Amino acid sequence: MLELRDIHKIYEGQPLLRGISFRVDVGETVCLLGASGSGKSTLLRMIAGLELPDAGQIFWDGNDLASTPPHRRDFGLVFQDYALFPHLNVFENIAFGLKMKNWTRSQITSRVHEVLELVNLRGFEARKVTDLSGGEQQRVAFARALAPRPRLLMLDEPLGALDRALREDLLNELRGILHQTRIPAIYVTHDQEEAFTIADRVLLLHDGLILREGTPKDVWVNPGSAWAAEFLGLGNVIEGKVVNSEWKVETRFGVFDVNCRHKHQAGQKVHLLARPLPVEDGSVLRGRVADAIFQSDRFKVTLENGLYFYLKDEPGVGQQIEVKVKIECLG
Amino acid sequence: MNSIFPRRALLWLAPLTFLAVFFFYPFFRILFFSFDPSTLNPSNLAFSFHVLLFTFYQAILSTLLTLLIGLPSAYLFAHFEFRGKSLLRALTAVPFMLPTVVVAAGFNALLGPRGWVNLGLANLFARLHHSLSPSPFIPFIGTLGAILLAHVFYNTTIVIRIVGNALSRLDPKLEQVARSLGADPPRVWWKVILPLLRPSLLAASLLVFLFDFTSFGVILLLGGPRFATLEVEIYVQALQLFNLPLAALLSLIQLLCTLTFSILYTRTLTYSTVQTAPRSPVTHKAQNVLDKIFVTSLIFLLSALFVLPMLALPLRSVSRLDADRGDRAQLQTGFTTDYYTELFINRNNSIFYVPPFQAAINSLGYAVATVLLSLLLGLPAASALAKPGRLEKILDPILILPLGASAVTLGLGFILAFGRLLTYPWLVPLAHTLVALPFVIRTLQPALASIPDRLRQAAASLGASPFRAWQTVDWPILRRATLSAATFAFTISLGEFGATALLARPEYPTIPVAIYRFLSQPGGLNYGQAMAMATLLMTLTTAGILLIEKLRLPGAGEF
Numbered sequence: 001m002l003e004l005r006d007i008h009k010i011y012e013g014q015p016l017l018r019g020i021s022f023r024v025d026v027g028e029t030v031c032l033l034g035a036s037g038s039g040k041s042t043l044l045r046m047i048a049g050l051e052l053p054d055a056g057q058i059f060w061d062g063n064d065l066a067s068t069p070p071h072r073r074d075f076g077l078v079f080q081d082y083a084l085f086p087h088l089n090v091f092e093n094i095a096f097g098l099k100m101k102n103w104t105r106s107q108i109t110s111r112v113h114e115v116l117e118l119v120n121l122r123g124f125e126a127r128k129v130t131d132l133s134g135g136e137q138q139r140v141a142f143a144r145a146l147a148p149r150p151r152l153l154m155l156d157e158p159l160g161a162l163d164r165a166l167r168e169d170l171l172n173e174l175r176g177i178l179h180q181t182r183i184p185a186i187y188v189t190h191d192q193e194e195a196f197t198i199a200d201r202v203l204l205l206h207d208g209l210i211l212r213e214g215t216p217k218d219v220w221v222n223p224g225s226a227w228a229a230e231f232l233g234l235g236n237v238i239e240g241k242v243v244n245s246e247w248k249v250e251t252r253f254g255v256f257d258v259n260c261r262h263k264h265q266a267g268q269k270v271h272l273l274a275r276p277l278p279v280e281d282g283s284v285l286r287g288r289v290a291d292a293i294f295q296s297d298r299f300k301v302t303l304e305n306g307l308y309f310y311l312k313d314e315p316g317v318g319q320q321i322e323v324k325v326k327i328e329c330l331g
Numbered sequence: 332m333n334s335i336f337p338r339r340a341l342l343w344l345a346p347l348t349f350l351a352v353f354f355f356y357p358f359f360r361i362l363f364f365s366f367d368p369s370t371l372n373p374s375n376l377a378f379s380f381h382v383l384l385f386t387f388y389q390a391i392l393s394t395l396l397t398l399l400i401g402l403p404s405a406y407l408f409a410h411f412e413f414r415g416k417s418l419l420r421a422l423t424a425v426p427f428m429l430p431t432v433v434v435a436a437g438f439n440a441l442l443g444p445r446g447w448v449n450l451g452l453a454n455l456f457a458r459l460h461h462s463l464s465p466s467p468f469i470p471f472i473g474t475l476g477a478i479l480l481a482h483v484f485y486n487t488t489i490v491i492r493i494v495g496n497a498l499s500r501l502d503p504k505l506e507q508v509a510r511s512l513g514a515d516p517p518r519v520w521w522k523v524i525l526p527l528l529r530p531s532l533l534a535a536s537l538l539v540f541l542f543d544f545t546s547f548g549v550i551l552l553l554g555g556p557r558f559a560t561l562e563v564e565i566y567v568q569a570l571q572l573f574n575l576p577l578a579a580l581l582s583l584i585q586l587l588c589t590l591t592f593s594i595l596y597t598r599t600l601t602y603s604t605v606q607t608a609p610r611s612p613v614t615h616k617a618q619n620v621l622d623k624i625f626v627t628s629l630i631f632l633l634s635a636l637f638v639l640p641m642l643a644l645p646l647r648s649v650s651r652l653d654a655d656r657g658d659r660a661q662l663q664t665g666f667t668t669d670y671y672t673e674l675f676i677n678r679n680n681s682i683f684y685v686p687p688f689q690a691a692i693n694s695l696g697y698a699v700a701t702v703l704l705s706l707l708l709g710l711p712a713a714s715a716l717a718k719p720g721r722l723e724k725i726l727d728p729i730l731i732l733p734l735g736a737s738a739v740t741l742g743l744g745f746i747l748a749f750g751r752l753l754t755y756p757w758l759v760p761l762a763h764t765l766v767a768l769p770f771v772i773r774t775l776q777p778a779l780a781s782i783p784d785r786l787r788q789a790a791a792s793l794g795a796s797p798f799r800a801w802q803t804v805d806w807p808i809l810r811r812a813t814l815s816a817a818t819f820a821f822t823i824s825l826g827e828f829g830a831t832a833l834l835a836r837p838e839y840p841t842i843p844v845a846i847y848r849f850l851s852q853p854g855g856l857n858y859g860q861a862m863a864m865a866t867l868l869m870t871l872t873t874a875g876i877l878l879i880e881k882l883r884l885p886g887a888g889e890f
Contacts, residue, residue, distance in 0.1 A: 050507050070510035071518075077402045077511040083504035096522070097512030148512065 001025050001184055002047070002152055007056035009042055015133060018208035020056070024152070027182040029175075031195040033203030035231065040188040042206075047186065049073050060151070061129050071100070076145030076153045076183075082137045084129040090116075090140050091125040097148035109176040115143040118177060135166045142174065146181065151183040153178070159194065171197050192232045197218065204228055226271035226330050236274040236307045237330070242266055249329070253305070256283050260329035271330040276300075276309045282324035289315045339722060342711040346730065346768075349708050353761055357744025360588075364562040364579030364747055375577050379584055386560040389475065389550075390543040393482035397539050400483055400636070401490025407629050408491055409498035411622070412614045419630065422637045424488045428876045429869065430826025431548025432843040436865035437640035438481055438553060439645035439850065445858050447643050477553040482546060484636060486539040493538070497531035498524075499614075503849050510812035521878045534599040535719035545585070545737040548828040548843070552850060561585045562739045562829070569743050570833060579747060582740045589737065644869060648862035670859035687860060690845035691867070693756075694825055697841060701759035701824035702817045705771045709763070709816065713775035719784075733765045738829025741765055745834055751881060762830040769819040774819055779805075780814030825868065839868045842868050 001023040009017040016039040032040045045051040047058060049070035058065045065073065083092050091112055098108045116122055119139040124132075129140060138158060145153060154217055157176075157219045159167045175198050178185050189195050195202050195215040204212040204219065212224045230237050240251035242264045249256050250281075256272065264270060274285060275298040289305030298310045301321075309323050339740040350572055364370060408420060426434060440446050471477050501524065510521045524531075547562040556567050561581050569578040617626040651667040674687045712730060716723050733741070741762055749758060790800040830841040835844050842864055849861035 045507070048507070048511055050510065069515070070507075071513045071515045073511070074513070075511055077508050080510070081502075083508045085505060085523060085527075096509070096514075100513035100518065144508075144512070150511075154511075182596070242686075256453060274599050 001028075001061065002186075003059040003062075004043075004047070005057045005059070007043070007046065007053045007058070008221050009039065009046070009051075009054050011039075011042065015208055017053075018062070020205075020208075020210060022203055022213065022272055024184050024186060026184060027179075028200045029187060029198055031202045032186060032205055033192060033195040033202055034190065036190055036251045038205045039208060040190075040205055041156055044077075044156050044186065044188055047152075048075050048077055048154060058110045072261050074148070074151045076148070076150035078138075078141050078145050078155045078158045079243030080157040082134075082141040084137055084144070088129070088131055089122070089125070090127045090129060090132075093129060093140055094144045094147050096144065101148055111147055112143075115147045117182075118146065119143045120173070134162050135170060135329060138162065138170065141175070146177070146183070150183065152181050155185060155187045156186075160189075160191075165192070174198065182255045203239075206229070206231070223273070223330065226273075229271075229273045229330055234273060235325075237278045238274055238327075239273045240270055240272055242270060253285055253307070254283075258327055258329040262329065262331060270271055273328045273330050274307065275326045275328070277325065278309065278311065278326070279325050279326050284324055284326045285309075286320070286321055286322050289317050289319045289321060291317065333340075338487060339715055339720065342715040343722070343726065344710040346708045347726070349764075350729070350733070354736075354741075354744075354765055357741070358586075358736075359499075360747035361579045361740070361744050362581045365583040367576055370576035370580050375580060378577070379580055380583050382559050382561055382564045382581065382585055383588075385558070386544060386562075389478060389558070389560060390540050390546075392475075393479050393486075393543040393546075394536055394540045396479055397483050397486045397490060397543075398536060400500040400632075401535070401539075401624075402489045402494060403629055404487060404633060405456075405495035405498055407626060407633075408497045409625050410614055412616050413626055415446050415630075416824045419633060419637075420491070422629055423491055423633060425641070425873065425876065426484050426637065427486070427488045428822070429872055430843055431546075432552060432846045433644070433826070433869045433872065434481055434484065434863050435549055435552035436846060436850065436861055437644040437869075438477065439472060439483075440862055441640050441643035442477070443470065444472060445855065446471075446548040447647065450781065472553060473555045473557075475554065475558065478546075478550050479556060481549040481553055484640065485549070486542055487636075489538050489542075490535045493531050493535040494528060497528050501527060530599055532871070534596060537592060537596040541596065544592065545589060547737065547739050547832075548847075551832075552847060562737055564830060565739045568707055575743075575747060579744055582743050585737055585740055589614060602824050608674065641869070644862060645866045648859065648866040651859075660678065667859075670856070670863035673856060673860050674863060687845055687849075687864065690842050692842045693839050694841040694843075697756075697760045697763060698821045698824040700757070701763040704760060704764045705767045705820045706813065706817060709771035709775055710813075713772045714779050716772065716776050717779035721734055730769065733769060738762075738766060738827065739833060740832035742833030745800050745830070754835060754836065759831055759834050759839070759841070762834055763827050764820075766827055766830065767823045770819045770823065771816040774816040775809075775812050778809055782808050811882050815879050818875050818878050818882070822872050822879075825875075826872055 001018070003021075004023075005021050007014070007017050007020040017065060017298050022030070032043065034040050042051060046053050049065065049068060054323055060073075064211065085096065085118050088096065094112045095108045098111055101308055103111070112125065113122075116124060118144050121136065121139050121143065124136070124140070129137060132140065138161075155174075159170055162170065171194060178198070187195070187198055196219075198311055199216055202212075202214065203210050206227055212219055212228050214222075219232070220234065223232055223234055226237050229235065238251050238253060240249040240256075240314075242248070243250050243255065244266045246260065248293070249258055249271065249272060258272060260270065273284075285307055287305045287307055288305045291302045292311075293300045293302075294314075297311075298312060299314045300308060301311050301315060302308045303321075309325065311323070315321050336477075371823060401651055404423070410415070442448050449468050449471075456468070462812055491570060494547060505523055505527070506519055509523045514522060519779050544560075546560070547566070550558050550560055550563050552565065556563060556571075559567070561584060565578045565581045565585065568574040568581065617623045642725075648670055651665050651669070674691075676686060692744070716727060716730075719727070736744075745758055745762055786804045787800050790804050792796070795803060825841075826843060827841075831841050831844055832847070840848065846861050846868070849857045849864065
């Protein structure tokens with residue numbers, strides 16, 4: 001299927017992508033997760049053929065795509081701001097790709113009805129796209145991209161412009177559609193929750209490189225770096241120093257026994273991750289409560305020293321507390 | 332109606348009276364003459380139809396050519412980044428404000444029989460063959476090509492502004508989505524970009540067509556009277572053949588046409604949809620070879636089209652390029668200020684009763700009168716329009732009507748209405764005021780509307796008398812706009828040719844009239860003096876344009 005090999009791109013004199021390689025397999029949804037400006041969208045445009053890499057190749061089923069223009073690639077695109085054609089109605093927008101492929105009129109009509117059904121917009125054919133709500137516009141954009149049965153679907157922050165509740169609904173629907181159609185997809189986002197919901201595999205893009213790759217669970221369990229843990233919001237990232245014993249790390253919150261994957265020398269700097277949920281047999285962290293915010297089934301408690309935890313019961317502000325949590329080594 | 336009504340009506344009194352006497356009365360005189368049974372005879376109608384046909388023909392041809400140059404240029408400015416971009420954009424915009432006589436003189440200096448190109452070729456020929464050349468080498472003056480080229484020169488900026496703005500507002504993602512859906516680049520243009528540009532394309536084409544349709548000076552000076560458009564024929568019939576009824580009939584046809592096109596244009600403006608603006612600028616440097624060839628050749632073409640005529644004019648005004656009498660095989664070249672010093676001398680063979688510089692003094696006098704009069708009438712009208720009520724909704728389009736009437740039609744209307752008063756020179760500034768008034772009002776109105784009432788109330792609550800409040804609140808804001816409006820009126824009056832050509836008395840010529848007369852006379856000295864005067868006019872007008880640009884309120888509309 002799709003394979004990227006060692007893609008490099010320089011943008012305005014700065015290296016933006018410094019050797020990106022990954023694959024997308026049949027029926028798989030891959031999520032490119034990274035901060036804004038990390039080159040996610042540029043990567044998508046290169047796969048679409050709208051921009052050329054400075055070095056590296058893109059293959060489809062083993063064939064180099066370098067000489068294939070965008071309109072011959074059969075890759076669907078969905079943007080955050082929908083990019084619906086304002087001069088065409090819903091039907092004509094969805095039929096656009098089918099007309100380009102010279103489908104017959106009856107084929108087009110039945111396919112448009114089919115995809116409208118798929119995105120829950122039955123009966124919207126004659127509506128003007130400018131009269132639709134944001135969510136409806138995005139459904140039309142999905143339908144338009146899906147209609148010609150693309151070999152690959154690329155979604156560039158598709159839910160970024162929608163409000164929270166709508167985003168969750170559409171995300172679940174989209175997940176269902178992608179599983180149902182088995183179209184391989186690349187989903188670009190900066191929202192880790194979105195990424196973890198929809199992805200079969202997550203790629204963490206940082207500093208022009210893929211920092212971490214794996215299933216959502218893998219990445220959640222083992223983020224692999226301080227930056228990843230912080231970006232994914234997995235908990236408190238604490239800086240520390242290895243003391244004489246290999247597994248003892250000294251931090252400003254105390255000395256902890258941790259289980260690092262690699263051996264460290266005494267005096268080496270390491271980062272630790274303190275997950276915010278308390279556990280029975282965890283290490284002890286202490287502090288005075290600065291704030292407690294109600295979050296439906298728990299309280300997010302922030303301490304004066306900057307640490308935060310999720311607790312069942314609300315502590316009083318100013319109270320000295322002790323929390324037992326799991327502390328992991330990030331390397 | 333409360334007490335506000337009489338005050339409002341008072342504001343309208345002067346402007347409306349002026350329009351009634353100097354626009355609508357002449358207009359009805361034109362109607363009266365046109366519908367005279369003796370005017371509406373078959374030969375007159377057939378003649379008018381013929382003239383109308385040619386007017387359409389040259390306007391359509393000019394518009395197509397302007398689109399041919401303007402559309403690639405709009406694409407160039409909307410999509411590419413290159414050095415000197417803003418300068419080139421400014422250069423393409425300058426001609427739009429230049430008086431027609433200056434443009435005609437510029438093209439004459441470049442391509443006319445005594446222009447750089449033809450004299451250069453003649454010189455080359457003389458050197459090679461030691462004999463006199465058949466002159467001119469490239470026939471330009473008196474050809475349809477000259478008219479078309481000048482029209483392209485004038486109006487390309489309209490296409491660049493209107494279509495270019497629409498292009499740069501177009502979301503590049505629409506193009507990307509279309510490509511991903513299987514559309515090749517030509518189909519992207521045909522199915523996505525052109526349909527989205529259609530309103531702006533239509534608006535630009537209509538505006539260009541309107542200007543080409545009503546063009547007068549360019550056609551008379553570069554094409555000559557044999558290119559009988561409605562405008563030129565009105566002038567010829569009225570002034571040279573004294574057939575006022577036929578001129579009136581032609582004027583009426585002209586008015587009906589321009590009114591129709593203006594209404595169509597206003598409609599396209601209201602129907603044009605606004606596209607979502609891209610968040611990041613979409614311009615970039617030319618990357619591949621094809622883009623580089625496109626950008627470079629277009630920059631070259633635009634620079635040649637917009638710089639050469641305007642450069643040829645001032646250079647020609649200080650260069651002696653002519654052969655002396657009796658030694659025709661040998662061209663003399665060199666720097667000279669003769670043409671300028673000659674402006675102050677009244678030669679026996681001159682057609683002037685006064686030395687040419689007197690024309691400059693007349694022009695300045697008319698311009699000052701136009702500024703005063705148009706501000707006097709424009710200020711109350713603009714302040715009434717700044718807070719439009721029911722009355723203003725009706726009166727607004729009426730005020731703009733003179734803009735739709737061509738200058739020659741205005742001139743003819745004056746002749747028909749005030750024929751006996753024509754010996755008085757003050758009819759000229761009155762006609763200029765009619766031309767300038769819509770611009771003055773449109774400049775003042777947004778500034779006046781931008782002053783919130785609360786500021787005046789605050790000033791009053793702090794103890795300011797109404798006059799003090801006006802002086803401290805309104806005037807500082809209004810000063811800029813007033814200066815800008817005054818400059819508008821001044822430059823319009825200086826360059827106005829259509830109405831002036833019909834109204835100016837021989838003993839009171841203006842600068843454009845003097846240039847026209849010099850250009851119609853044979854001889855190198857007359858030609859040189861035309862160049863000198865046109866250069867002076869160009870300098871004055873350019874200074875005016877620069878001042879207006881500097882005073883322009885940010886975000887004010889362009890057309």
